[in-house]
Amino acid sequence: xxxxxxxxxxxxxLNASKEGIxxxxxxxxxxxxxLAYKMGIFPWFENDNELFWWSxxxxxxxxxxxxRISKSTKKILKNNPxxxxxxxxxxxxxxxxxxxxxxxxNGTWITDGLMEAYKILHDKGHAxxxxxxxxxxxxxxxxxxxxxxVFCGESMFTKTNNASKIAFIFLVKELLKNDYKLIDCQVPSxxxxxxxxxxxxxxxxxxxxx
Numbered sequence: 001x002x003x004x005x006x007x008x009x010x011x012x013x014l015n016a017s018k019e020g021i022x023x024x025x026x027x028x029x030x031x032x033x034x035l036a037y038k039m040g041i042f043p044w045f046e047n048d049n050e051l052f053w054w055s056x057x058x059x060x061x062x063x064x065x066x067x068r069i070s071k072s073t074k075k076i077l078k079n080n081p082x083x084x085x086x087x088x089x090x091x092x093x094x095x096x097x098x099x100x101x102x103x104x105x106n107g108t109w110i111t112d113g114l115m116e117a118y119k120i121l122h123d124k125g126h127a128x129x130x131x132x133x134x135x136x137x138x139x140x141x142x143x144x145x146x147x148x149x150v151f152c153g154e155s156m157f158t159k160t161n162n163a164s165k166i167a168f169i170f171l172v173k174e175l176l177k178n179d180y181k182l183i184d185c186q187v188p189s190x191x192x193x194x195x196x197x198x199x200x201x202x203x204x205x206x207x208x209x210x
Contacts, residue, residue, distance in 0.1 A: 004053070008032045013040045013055030013206065020056030027051070028113045030120040037145045037152050040206045042186060048113035057202035060185040060192060064176040068196035069169060076162055077169070082140075083133040084170045090122045091115070093129040093141040097155035110155060118154075121145065130167040132158075139163045142171065144183075150208060151175055152184040168195060181208050 002011045004026030016022045022041050026032060028048065036042060036053055045052045069077070098110035121127040128151075132140035140163020142156035151171070158164035175183065185192045188199060 004051075008035050010036060010039055010041055010053065013202065016055050016057070016202075020054045021052055022055050023053045025051055026053070028117045030117045030124070030126075033117050034121060034126055034145070038147060038209060040184075040202070040209050042152065042154075043114065044109050046109060046111070048111045055202060056187055058188075058199045059202050059205040060188045060197050060199050061205060061208075062172065062183040062185055062192065062195065062197040064172050064180055064183065066196045066198070067169065067172045067176075068194070070194075073162065073165060073169070076166065081134065082163065082166055084166070085131045085133065086174070087122075087129055089131050089138060089141075090127065090129040090143060091119055092138055093131060093143050093157070094118055094155075096138065096141065096159075097143065097157045099157075118143070130171045132163045132167045134160060134163070140167050142167045147209070149179070149181050150184060151180055151182075153186070165191075165195070168192075 002023040004023050008029070008031060010023055013022050028043070028051070033043060041053050041055045043051060044054050094110065094115055098115070118127050126145060127143060128146050129143040130141055131138055139160045140158040142153060142164060144154045145152040156164040156167060172183065185197050
């Protein structure tokens, strides 16, 4: 397994292990993280002292034009119970994603080190958030890394029914307006599949980043 040093150099994701691990070690320098995303690699670990860099095969992605909205969700959108903002409360979204408990998960991969790095990336215009508000309270949202024509979704949270789904739909609509190629959803999820996400080979995914 490739061990990273102080240089911002990653091996090809095509040489990842069977599980999808490209490399271990290195640091959480925001520039290193941004380079990783540009190469189809993302950080995923539970301890800032044990860094793992991944590029799984296959990859789950959503092509914006293939977004699927159910009848029940269309009804929610029509009733418009939420207020949607972009980049209004980035760190509040990241913190909420780290704290909200998920079925089958004991901890979080959004460590203090990653939070700090994502804040810097946000300040530099590389990380974005979508917020969903209900009666002035943040009830859902998502954040990710923006590569210009590919959006790498990192995490989402919801405190009330459908809030994260609504955030995702508004994100996709915004990306459609700006001719984005796809959203990187990283690993398969039944929730994202229901919204139109699909699995493609890693080799095909990497072509969109080239």
